[in-house]
């Protein structure tokens with residue numbers, strides 16, 4: 001499919017989408033907010049006064065939700081892109097896969113982490129299988145980072161795509177966490193291969 005055809009389809013989809021309209025009305029930067037909200041309503045992962053890392057945070061709607069819901073928490077986000085200021089959220093611009101950046105993320109906190117959320121995804125190439133593999137690698141890295149840096153009672157949430165890396169991620173999460181659930185929030189587009197993995201309590 002040609003690039004301008006993809007973007008026309010994307011614009012038409014956005015116009016029809018109720019979550020896009022709702023996010024604009026409610027002052028959120030992306031429709032992605034509702035995915036985290038629905039995950040949190042079901043799995044109760046966001047508490048007050050905790051240490052949170054938000055991976056792949058631009059334009060910032062998950063951080064907006066965390067900032068509103070998790071008062072007195074210490075929140076640090078990272079993305080390749082800049083994110084406009086959000087109350088009580090510090091932002092690091094850079095590649096999460098770079099080990100120096102991972103050290104910066106952990107050094108920001110005095111204690112270990114309570115929650116790591118990852119909505120990281122690579123720029124779509126139009127090849128859904130390839131995109132799923134690349135985003136799968138991001139999820140695996142996010143899980144390894146979480147296992148190393150979460151408190152025993154901590155939680156990890158990550159976007160994952162149905163595809164060749166799906167089983168590997170689920171199995172690894174089951175080895176490292178006591179509770180592992182897969183959930184596709186109602187606001188996640190039906191035609192997207194995206195789902196979310198919710199992991200609690202390090203083994």
Ligand SMILES: C[S@@+](CC[C@H](N)C(=O)[O-])C[C@H]1O[C@@H](n2cnc3c(N)ncnc32)[C@H](O)[C@@H]1O
Pocket residue numbers: 029030032033055056057058059060061062063078079080081094095096097119120121122123138
């Ligand atoms: C779906 S968007 C995130 C939306 C965000 N959760 C929100 O609510 O606004 C995915 C993000 O992952 C970021 N990303 C992809 N690869 C990354 C990497 N290696 N390091 C940091 N961020 C990355 C992209 O730049 C993009 O902004």
